[in-house]
Amino acid sequence: MAEDNREPLAGAGALREALWALLPPTKEELVPELGEKVELGMARLLQEATELFCGGRRSECLQASEAILDYSWEKLNTGPWRDVHKDWRRVYAFGCLLKAVCLCDEPGNAPAVAEALKVCDMGLLMGAAIHGDILIKVAAILQAHLPSGKRPGPARQQPGTKKARNDGVPVPDVASERPVPRLRCPSLQHFRKQFLAPGRPVILEGVVDQWPCMTKWSLEYIQEVAGCRTVPVEVGSRYTDEEWSQTLMTVNEFISKYIRDESRDVGYLAQHQLFDQIPELKRDISIPDYCCLGDGEEDEITINAWFGPRGTVSPLHQDPQQNFLVQVIGRKYIRLYSPQESEALYPHETHLLHNTSQVDVENPDLERFPRFAEAPFLSCVLSPGEVLFIPVQYWHYVRALDLSFSVSFWWS
Amino acid sequence: MAEERRGSWFGFGFCGFGQALGSGRGRQVHSPEPLETPGPGADVCRVSASWSYTAIVTRGGQVQLSGAAGGAAGGCRDAWASEALLVVLRAGPAVGSRPELQAWAPGSALRGEPLWTHTLVSEAEREDAAGGEPQARALPLLPGARAYVSPRPPFYRPLAPELRARRLELGGEHALLLDEAGQVFSWGQGRHGQLGHGTLEAAPEPRLLEALQGLPMAEVAAGGWHSVCVSETGDIYVWGWNESGQLALPTRSLAEDGKTISREAGWPSEGDSDVRTVGSEDGAPAPFIAIQPFPALLDLPWGAEAAQASCGSRHTAVVTKTCT
Numbered sequence: 086m087a088e089d090n091r092e093p094l095a096g097a098g099a100l101r102e103a104l105w106a107l108l109p110p111t112k113e114e115l116v117p118e119l120g121e122k123v124e125l126g127m128a129r130l131l132q133e134a135t136e137l138f139c140g141g142r143r144s145e146c147l148q149a150s151e152a153i154l155d156y157s158w159e160k161l162n163t164g165p166w167r168d169v170h171k172d173w174r175r176v177y178a179f180g181c182l183l184k185a186v187c188l189c190d191e192p193g194n195a196p197a198v199a200e201a202l203k204v205c206d207m208g209l210l211m212g213a214a215i216h217g218d219i220l221i222k223v224a225a226i227l228q229a230h231l232p233s234g235k236r237p238g239p240a241r242q243q244p245g246t247k248k249a250r251n252d253g254v255p256v257p258d259v260a261s262e263r264p265v266p267r268l269r270c271p272s273l274q275h276f277r278k279q280f281l282a283p284g285r286p287v288i289l290e291g292v293v294d295q296w297p298c299m300t301k302w303s304l305e306y307i308q309e310v311a312g313c314r315t316v317p318v319e320v321g322s323r324y325t326d327e328e329w330s331q332t333l334m335t336v337n338e339f340i341s342k343y344i345r346d347e348s349r350d351v352g353y354l355a356q357h358q359l360f361d362q363i364p365e366l367k368r369d370i371s372i373p374d375y376c377c378l379g380d381g382e383e384d385e386i387t388i389n390a391w392f393g394p395r396g397t398v399s400p401l402h403q404d405p406q407q408n409f410l411v412q413v414i415g416r417k418y419i420r421l422y423s424p425q426e427s428e429a430l431y432p433h434e435t436h437l438l439h440n441t442s443q444v445d446v447e448n449p450d451l452e453r454f455p456r457f458a459e460a461p462f463l464s465c466v467l468s469p470g471e472v473l474f475i476p477v478q479y480w481h482y483v484r485a486l487d488l489s490f491s492v493s494f495w496w497s
Numbered sequence: 498m499a500e501e502r503r504g505s506w507f508g509f510g511f512c513g514f515g516q517a518l519g520s521g522r523g524r525q526v527h528s529p530e531p532l533e534t535p536g537p538g539a540d541v542c543r544v545s546a547s548w549s550y551t552a553i554v555t556r557g558g559q560v561q562l563s564g565a566a567g568g569a570a571g572g573c574r575d576a577w578a579s580e581a582l583l584v585v586l587r588a589g590p591a592v593g594s595r596p597e598l599q600a601w602a603p604g605s606a607l608r609g610e611p612l613w614t615h616t617l618v619s620e621a622e623r624e625d626a627a628g629g630e631p632q633a634r635a636l637p638l639l640p641g642a643r644a645y646v647s648p649r650p651p652f653y654r655p656l657a658p659e660l661r662a663r664r665l666e667l668g669g670e671h672a673l674l675l676d677e678a679g680q681v682f683s684w685g686q687g688r689h690g691q692l693g694h695g696t697l698e699a700a701p702e703p704r705l706l707e708a709l710q711g712l713p714m715a716e717v718a719a720g721g722w723h724s725v726c727v728s729e730t731g732d733i734y735v736w737g738w739n740e741s742g743q744l745a746l747p748t749r750s751l752a753e754d755g756k757t758i759s760r761e762a763g764w765p766s767e768g769d770s771d772v773r774t775v776g777s778e779d780g781a782p783a784p785f786i787a788i789q790p791f792p793a794l795l796d797l798p799w800g801a802e803a804a805q806a807s808c809g810s811r812h813t814a815v816v817t818k819t820c821t
Contacts, residue, residue: 124580125604126549126565156548159721159810163669164686330787435698 100198100230104186107222112139117179117215122170127156131179138183147187153180161211171213178212178220181205185223195231199313202227203335206315209362210333221364224314231313256486257418257447257464265421265465265473276474277378281407284476286421286463289375289409292472298369298413299470302490304340307392311363312337319353323398325433325441344394344488353397359390360492366390373409373472376496387495394488401430401442401482406495408475412467415489419473420446421463422480429460430480446482467491543635547578548810550603552585560585560607568606577636578603579648582612584636598639600652615653617641638665645672660703668719668737669810673726674703679713681706681726689722690790691737697790708792709734720808726792731802731818734792741811745795746786 109115116135119128134149157180160173185201185208188194205224212220267288271279280287293299318339321329334342336354343352360367367388376386387406391397395415403424410419422430430442431454444454451458466486467473475481477497543554550564553576560573566583574596575586583601595618599611617640637646642662644655656662656674660682664675671685671692682703683692690697693706709726712734716727723737723744735744742748797803801817808814 124549125602126547126580129549129565159669162722437697 100189100226103226103230104189104223107219107226108186109216112136115139115216117175119172119175122172123176127153127176130156131176134180134183138187143187143190146183150180150183150187153177154184158211174211174213175215178208178215181208181212182215182220182223185220185227189227198227198231202231202313203315206362207333210315210317221362224362225364228313256466259418259464259466262420262464263462265419265463273375273378276375280474281375281378281476284424284479286476286479287474288465288467289373289472289474290470292373292375293371293411294470296369296371296411298492301369302413304344304488307490308337308340310365311359312340314363316354316359316362317357318343319355320350322351323400325400325438325443351394351396351398353391353393355391355393355397355399356389358388359392360388370411370492373411373494375409375474376494379407379496381497385497389493389495391489391491391493393485395485397483397485397489399481399483401444401446401480403427403440403478403480404475404495405440405477406497407477408473409494409496410467410473410475411492411494412469412471412473413490413492414469415485415487416469417467417489417491418484418486419465419467420482421475422460424478424480426460426462426480429456431457442480447484543575545576545578545636547580547603549580550578552576552578552583558588562603562606566603566606568608570607575636577646582648582652583607584646586636586640596640598646598653600646613652635664637667638662657703664717666717666719666808668724668808669721671719671722671724672703673717673719673724675714675717675726679715679729681709681714681717683724687790689738690788691719691722691724693724693736693790693792695791697788706792716805718806718808718813720813721810723808723811723813725806725808725813725815727803727806727815731804733795733797733803733806733815735795735813736789736792738811739786739789743808743811743813744786744789744793745813746789746793748785748787 112135115138116131119131123131130149130153134146134153137146137149153176157173157177161169161177163169181204185204188197188201188204191197202224205220205227208220209224214220265286265288267290268276269289270291271287271289276287276289279285313335315333315335316339317331318334319329319331323329339352339354342348343350360370370388372383372386372388376383401420401422431444432439433441433443444450444457449457465473539559540556541553542556545552545554547564550562550566553561553563554573555561558573559569559571560576561569562578562583570585570587572588572590573585574588577584580603583603585599585601585607587597587599589595589597595616598615598617600613601607601611605611639645642656642660643658644653645662645665645667646652647654647667656665660674661677662674663677666673668685668691671683671687674682676682681693682705683694684700684703685692687694687697687699692700692704693708694700694704695708712732713729714726714734715729718725720737720743723735723739726734728734735746737744739746739748740750742750797815797817801819803815804818805816806813807816
């Protein structure tokens, strides 16, 4: 697919050809097929933009695609995300497609290629698949055509130059806490009977030893494969803080700002479906066999990346699906509370945060939350190669003890 | 968008749909140009702009659509345009018959049958509708102030009479109501602080803006996710989403685009805002405000007093008493 092409912009004509080869051949096939949710005005604009595109009127097409993005972006921000109609996300993705290809139409304009890649990523992050996931293919081609100065390469700094952040909290004394049981490659039946059915956590060892990520992944590799891709980053100690926010940046920017540099702020590339965005990384992982014990289809499993420096915290919370948390790089301290203890965990009352506890697990305010002290829990330090099974609705708290990369699988 | 100016109409903004604005040249009209639809000398009394088309009503009762939707019809007293629905208030077909509210699909060009109709039956409604023009109570507020029209079902929404609504404005996900006493009420979604009650919670029923009590308001306006009101003394209050700078408060997106942020747009004088501190180039922290959940008072340049305010999805325009 993407050649490792070291020639600087001589390939500009090749870029254009490669992009156009991906597109549907006729105007009629290029216009996205949409339902009634997309109103008259937008339907007309989409037709017009496609005509401008096919007619080679690049700067007018760019203007029209900006208008498409502007309006559909507003639809994406109206109501809760789950209620946003998929057609509007397709419109947004289509606007990104036109804009990205138009941006690259100027031969020899290097910054335009980087910007086009960002636009593709916005389409992937916020939009919905169109034309057979064309944005993923466009992104791969753009990435291959970035001039060598901008292409993600092995980092020049040594990993050791990252400054250790002193967060003042020592490594927890896990030995004094009740441990999560561990099993080496249990059979499907054993796992189902002893852990899945009764909803009991367990650490599975030996299950992901053969996954390529265990040997391939490093900061350098991640930068090489994904460095210039745009990803969502959470900034702030924890998502229950007032100062917490989400922002977008490239993986290179994230690594340089929050992992290599000493930064007062904690940045966390958290809960992001990175492997949908970057298929090359998806090839380094697999799906735990035990997921077949569930009712759902394999393609309904949500795979999230969790990548961040030492000290990232996920406050105590519960999720509506079963979870396999695969630890690839670094270690995490994890505490687990049964759903039966929910009252002693004082969940927030607002609808938005009702699945999150108000208690700061490693520094609880026992005056406000007295029952928390008595709530029983299991804990562990999850290390590379280990998989933690978190049963549905089981409360869990996670703190990274090192630079960490985990992959979670939400399944039913 | 279009603004009223002593009997002549001007317009500017995005005209990618060929909405009639003066020259009709190009897609974007950067400075106000005279409105020449429906024709020179037409006495326009109401303009309602949606994204892809505009509805223009003349004192003679003609409504004309311009842009992605076309068409015209007579016997019309008021119109309200949205992408999903065009609502018109028509006089009854015969003399003395009841006025009718009609909702049309914008693409219908006002031909065929409307999607639904509602006859104004109560005395209060009919008196209001029959009264002098232009309508004091404009759509989406219905004459009689007992109900309003929504582009999403249910389309006809009653209002408690105790509210004594004078004006009603619809935002993307919320509604603002100005009552006879100058009090402001809000309801709907609150995720972006657009309700002004200090939280991000939704409000299912009209709720009084307590922060503005004692300050009689003269005008209200609602944008996509923000709200503006103008007091009788010409002060402007803003609240809601500021991601594009629509509240004239410092915003990250404009700072990164290199645009200067007007220092005359003062700081919020009250209320708890969602402030994030971000380092700028020279290392000095510059607080940006993404969401303003309480009304904030704005200072206009040169101490000007506001007469009227209007909101687009993500921008705000203010007309001052000295007409700038």
